[in-house]
Amino acid sequence: KINRERLWKDLHSTCEWGKGERWGDGPTDIGMSRLTLSDADKQVRDWFVETTKSLGCDVNIDAMGNIFAVRPGKRGGPPTYAGSHMDTQPTGGRYDGILGVHAGIEVLKTMNDLDIKTEYDTGVINWTNEEGARFPISMVSSGVWAGAYTLEKAHNVVEVGGGKATQKSELEKIGYLGPLEASYKANPIGAHFELHIEQGPILESSGGKIGAVDGAQAYKWFTITVKGKDCHTGTTDFENRSDAMLAAAKLILHSHNKATEYGCLASTGILTLRPGSTNTVPGWVQFSLDIRSKEDAIVSKLEESLKEDFQRIASGKDIGGVNAQGTKGRGCSVEWQFDTDSPATKFHEDCIKCVEASARDMLGTNAGSQVKRMTSGAGHDSVYTSRHAPTSMIFVPCREGISHNPAEYCSPEDCGNGAQTLLGAMLRYDRL
Amino acid sequence: KINRERLWKDLHSTCEWGKGERWGDGPTDIGMSRLTLSDADKQVRDWFVETTKSLGCDVNIDAMGNIFAVRPGKRGGPPTYAGSHMDTQPTGGRYDGILGVHAGIEVLKTMNDLDIKTEYDTGVINWTNEEGARFPISMVSSGVWAGAYTLEKAHNVVEVGGGKATQKSELEKIGYLGPLEASYKANPIGAHFELHIEQGPILESSGGKIGAVDGAQAYKWFTITVKGKDCHTGTTDFENRSDAMLAAAKLILHSHNKATEYGCLASTGILTLRPGSTNTVPGWVQFSLDIRSKEDAIVSKLEESLKEDFQRIASGKDIGGVNAQGTKGRGCSVEWQFDTDSPATKFHEDCIKCVEASARDMLGTNAGSQVKRMTSGAGHDSVYTSRHAPTSMIFVPCREGISHNPAEYCSPEDCGNGAQTLLGAMLRYDRL
Numbered sequence: 062k063i064n065r066e067r068l069w070k071d072l073h074s075t076c077e078w079g080k081g082e083r084w085g086d087g088p089t090d091i092g093m094s095r096l097t098l099s100d101a102d103k104q105v106r107d108w109f110v111e112t113t114k115s116l117g118c119d120v121n122i123d124a125m126g127n128i129f130a131v132r133p134g135k136r137g138g139p140p141t142y143a144g145s146h147m148d149t150q151p152t153g154g155r156y157d158g159i160l161g162v163h164a165g166i167e168v169l170k171t172m173n174d175l176d177i178k179t180e181y182d183t184g185v186i187n188w189t190n191e192e193g194a195r196f197p198i199s200m201v202s203s204g205v206w207a208g209a210y211t212l213e214k215a216h217n218v219v220e221v222g223g224g225k226a227t228q229k230s231e232l233e234k235i236g237y238l239g240p241l242e243a244s245y246k247a248n249p250i251g252a253h254f255e256l257h258i259e260q261g262p263i264l265e266s267s268g269g270k271i272g273a274v275d276g277a278q279a280y281k282w283f284t285i286t287v288k289g290k291d292c293h294t295g296t297t298d299f300e301n302r303s304d305a306m307l308a309a310a311k312l313i314l315h316s317h318n319k320a321t322e323y324g325c326l327a328s329t330g331i332l333t334l335r336p337g338s339t340n341t342v343p344g345w346v347q348f349s350l351d352i353r354s355k356e357d358a359i360v361s362k363l364e365e366s367l368k369e370d371f372q373r374i375a376s377g378k379d380i381g382g383v384n385a386q387g388t389k390g391r392g393c394s395v396e397w398q399f400d401t402d403s404p405a406t407k408f409h410e411d412c413i414k415c416v417e418a419s420a421r422d423m424l425g426t427n428a429g430s431q432v433k434r435m436t437s438g439a440g441h442d443s444v445y446t447s448r449h450a451p452t453s454m455i456f457v458p459c460r461e462g463i464s465h466n467p468a469e470y471c472s473p474e475d476c477g478n479g480a481q482t483l484l485g486a487m488l489r490y491d492r493l
Numbered sequence: 494k495i496n497r498e499r500l501w502k503d504l505h506s507t508c509e510w511g512k513g514e515r516w517g518d519g520p521t522d523i524g525m526s527r528l529t530l531s532d533a534d535k536q537v538r539d540w541f542v543e544t545t546k547s548l549g550c551d552v553n554i555d556a557m558g559n560i561f562a563v564r565p566g567k568r569g570g571p572p573t574y575a576g577s578h579m580d581t582q583p584t585g586g587r588y589d590g591i592l593g594v595h596a597g598i599e600v601l602k603t604m605n606d607l608d609i610k611t612e613y614d615t616g617v618i619n620w621t622n623e624e625g626a627r628f629p630i631s632m633v634s635s636g637v638w639a640g641a642y643t644l645e646k647a648h649n650v651v652e653v654g655g656g657k658a659t660q661k662s663e664l665e666k667i668g669y670l671g672p673l674e675a676s677y678k679a680n681p682i683g684a685h686f687e688l689h690i691e692q693g694p695i696l697e698s699s700g701g702k703i704g705a706v707d708g709a710q711a712y713k714w715f716t717i718t719v720k721g722k723d724c725h726t727g728t729t730d731f732e733n734r735s736d737a738m739l740a741a742a743k744l745i746l747h748s749h750n751k752a753t754e755y756g757c758l759a760s761t762g763i764l765t766l767r768p769g770s771t772n773t774v775p776g777w778v779q780f781s782l783d784i785r786s787k788e789d790a791i792v793s794k795l796e797e798s799l800k801e802d803f804q805r806i807a808s809g810k811d812i813g814g815v816n817a818q819g820t821k822g823r824g825c826s827v828e829w830q831f832d833t834d835s836p837a838t839k840f841h842e843d844c845i846k847c848v849e850a851s852a853r854d855m856l857g858t859n860a861g862s863q864v865k866r867m868t869s870g871a872g873h874d875s876v877y878t879s880r881h882a883p884t885s886m887i888f889v890p891c892r893e894g895i896s897h898n899p900a901e902y903c904s905p906e907d908c909g910n911g912a913q914t915l916l917g918a919m920l921r922y923d924r925l
C-alpha cells in the first residue's frame with residue numbers, strides 16, 4: 062500500500078515552485094504557473110533529480126531535458142516507467158501532470174519501504190514541455206523520443222507571445238540539455254504507465270473512481286495569420302477597410318459553428334493583433350486554432366472545410382453565415398501555419414488490463430461500476446510512448462472536470478487511489 | 494508666400510526622431526512610431542522649443558506638457574494660434590499632426606522673413622497626446638485645457654497593454670510637466686487654426702484641394718471586458734464552456750453589423766486575452782470599442798442597443814444573428830468601461846470663412862470646386878479649443894485617404910497649399 066499522506070504532502074510541497082493564483086481559502090487552494098524550462102521548472106527538476114537519486118535511482122537526462130530515474134530490478138532491460146510532466150499552463154492547477162510524477166515517486170518509495178525487488182528495472186520519467194503552452198508543440202519531448210519530431214525542429218521551437226527564447230536556449234539556460242540521445246532506440250522504454258487527472262467531467266458525473274484509458278482523441282494545432290491594412294477608425298468607412306480583427310472574429314465564430322456541425326471541437330486560446338491602438342483598425346491579427354475529434358478523419362474534414370471557408374469569409378463575400386451582414390469591405394488574406402498534430406491513439410491491451418485489474422483489486426466489491434474504460438480528450442506523453450512501448454493511462458476524477466485553470470482539484474482520496482492503482486499496474490506488468 | 498521647400502525639408506528632418514516602418518523606396522517613404530511622451534517625443538519637443546525660441550517666441554509649457562510658442566503682435570491679448578500635435582500612432586505616418594505643427598512654424602518663419610507685424614499675438618501649439626494611442630484618451634490635453642477632464646484624471650491615465658506608466662509619470666520622466674496651469678482661463682486662446690491631412694478619401698476622389706472644416710463627428714470609446722472561465726480545449730465540450738474569446742468574437746462582429754444597420758462606425762483596435770495558451774479556452778478577454786457618427790443621437794442609440802445585445806449574446810442564448818448557431822455553452826459576463834467621448838462639434842463661422850477666403854485667394858481661378866466645406870471623421874484638438882475660442886481646421890488631401898498607417902502620404906504641393914492657407918487664415922483673422 063502506498064502512503065497517501067506522504068504523497069499529498071510531497072505533491073503540495075513542490076508546488077511552492079511556480080505558485081499561481083489563489084482561488085480559495087485552503088492552504089493548497091492556489092493554482093500553478095510553472096511554464097516549461099522556466100526558473101521554477103528548474104527548481105522542481107533539481108528536486109526531482111535529488112529525490113530520485115536519494116531513493117537509489119540512476120538518473121539520466123536526454124537532449125530534450127527529459128529526466129529518466131531508474132530503480133534497478135533483478136534483471137536489466139528496458140524499464141517499466143511511471144511517466145508524466147511537471148510543467149504547467151500559465152494559469153494551471155496542481156494536479157495536471159504533477160500528480161503523475163509524484164505518484165511515480167511514491168511508487169518507488171513504497172517499493173523501497175516494502176523492499177520489493179522487481180523482475181525488471183522500474184522508474185519514473187519527468188517529460189519536458191508536455192503542455193505546449195510556452196513553446197506551442199505539446200508533448201514535444203516525448204515526441205522527439207518517439208521519432209515524431211527531429212531534435213533540431215524541437216530545439217528551434219520559439220516561445221509564444223513574440224519572445225525570442227527557443228527550447229534549446231532555455232534548456233541550456235537552466236542546465237537541462239542532457240547528454241543522452243532523445244530517442245526510443247538509444248533509450249528504450251519497457252512499458253509506460255501514466256496517472257493523470259481526467260480533465261473532464263465523465264468520471265465524476267458517473268460515480269467512476271478510476272478510468273482505464275484505452276487511447277486519446279486526435280488533434281491538430283494551427284496558427285492563422287489574417288492580413289488586412291491599418292487605417293483610421295474614424296475616417297475610413299466600412300467599404301474601404303481591410304479589417305483584420307473583424308475578419309478574425311468571423312473566422313473564430315465560424316470555426317466554432319462548423320465544429321458544432323461536425324460534432325467535434327475547435328478553440329482559439331491565443332490572439333495577438335497589430336498595431337494595437339483604439340483608433341487604428343488592425344491590419345494584422347494572428348490566432349491559434351486547436352481542432353479535435355475522436356476520429357482522424359473528422360479532424361481532417363474540419364481542417365479542409367475551414368481552409369476553404371476562411372478564405373471566402375475573409376474576402377468579405379456574402380456566403381451567408383458569419384458574412385450574412387458583413388459583406389462590405391475590401392477583404393483580407395489568410396495564411397495557415399501547421400504547428401503540431403497528435404493522431405487518434407490506441408493504447409496497449411495488456412497495459413489497460415493491468416490498470417483494470419489493479420483498480421478492481423484496490424476498490425474491492427464496488428469496483429465493477431467504478432472502473433471505466435475511457436478515451437482521453439487531451440493529449441499526453443503516453444500518446445508518444447505508445448508508439449514504441451506498451452502503454453496505458455490511469456484517470457482519476459477532478460472536480461467538475463475543471464483543468465487548465467487554477468481551481469483544478471483532485472481530492473486526497475482520488476490522488477491516493479490513482480497512485481495505488483499505478484503501483485499495482487506496474488507490479489502486474491513487471492510480472493507479465 | 495510661405496517657403497514650400499523649407500517646410501518639406503523641416504518636416505522630414507524631425508521625422509528622424511521616432512522612425513517607423515519603411516514602406517517604399519523613397520527617402521521619406523518611412524512611417525512613424527512616436528508614441529506620446531516617449532524618448533522620441535522628448536527629442537522632437539526639445540527641437541520645437543529651441544526652434545520657436547530662435548524665431549523670437551515666448552515659450553510656455555503647461556501641466557499637461559502642451560507647449561505654447563507666442564510671437565508678439567502690436568497689442569497683447571489672447572493669441573491666434575496654429576496648433577496640432579507631434580505624437581503619432583504606433584504605426585503611423587509623417588503627416589497626421591506633424592504637418593500642422595510644422596506649417597505653424599513655417600507661418601512664423603514667413604512672418605519673420607517678411608517682417609509682418611500682426612495686430613495681436615500669434616503662435617504655435619504642440620498639444621500632448623492627441624492620438625490617444627498610448628494613453629487611451631484622445632485629445633486629452635486640449636481636453637484638460639478646455640475643462641473637459643480634470644488634471645488629476647488626465648495625469649492618472651495608464652498606458653495600454655498592461656504597462657504601469659501614467660501620463661504624469663511620463664511627463665515627469667521626459668521633463669515636460671510644465672508650470673503653467675492647463676486651463677483656458679489661465680491661458681486663453683484668441684483663435685485656433687489647425688492644418689491637418691483629411692485622413693479620408695473625399696478631397697482626393699472629388700478633386701478638392703482644401704477642405705474648410707465646419708466641425709467633427711461624434712465618438713465614444715469603451716473598454717469591454719468579457720469574463721468566462723479557463724478550461725481545457727480538449728476535454729471540455731462546448732456545453733460546458735464559458736469561452737470569453739468566442740463571446741468576444743461574436744460581440745465584435747455584432748457591433749459591426751449593428752453599426753452597418755445604423756449607418757455609422759464601430760471598430761475594435763485593441764484586444765488582449767488571458768491566459769494565452771493554445772490548449773486553454775480563455776476565461777478573460779478585453780477589447781476596445783470605438784463608435785462614431787455625425788450625430789450624437791446615433792452614437793447614443795448604438796451604445797444603448799449594444800449594451801443590451803452584448804449581455805444577451807454573451808449569455809449564449811439564441812437571439813439569432815451571431816448566436817444563431819452558437820447557442821451552446823454556459824455564457825460569459827460583459828463589463829463596459831467608458832473611456833472617453835467627443836460629442837459632435839461645430840466650428841466657428843468666422844474662422845471657416847477665413848479659411849475659405851485664404852484658400853480661394855491661393856488657388857485663384859479654379860478655386861470654386863477645389864475648396865470644400867467638410868466635416869471631420871476624426872477628432873482633433875480643435876474640437877476642444879472650439880469650446881472656448883473661435884476655431885476652424887484646414888484639410889488637405891492624403892493619398893487614398895490612408896492614415897494611421899506608415900504609408901500615409903501628403904504631397905509637397907498639398908503640404909504647401911495647406912501651410913499657405915494657414916498663413917492667410919491667421920492673418921485674416923488677426924485683422925478681424
Ligand SMILES: NC(=O)NCCC(=O)O
Pocket residue numbers: 157191192193199200260438439440441725727772
Ligand atoms: N493533458 C494535457 O493538458 N495535455 C496537453 C496537450 C493537449 O492539449 O491535449
Ligand SMILES: NC(=O)NCCC(=O)O
Pocket residue numbers: 293295340589623624625631632692870871872873
Ligand atoms: N486625427 C486623429 O487621428 N485624431 C485622434 C482622435 C481620433 O481617433 O479621431
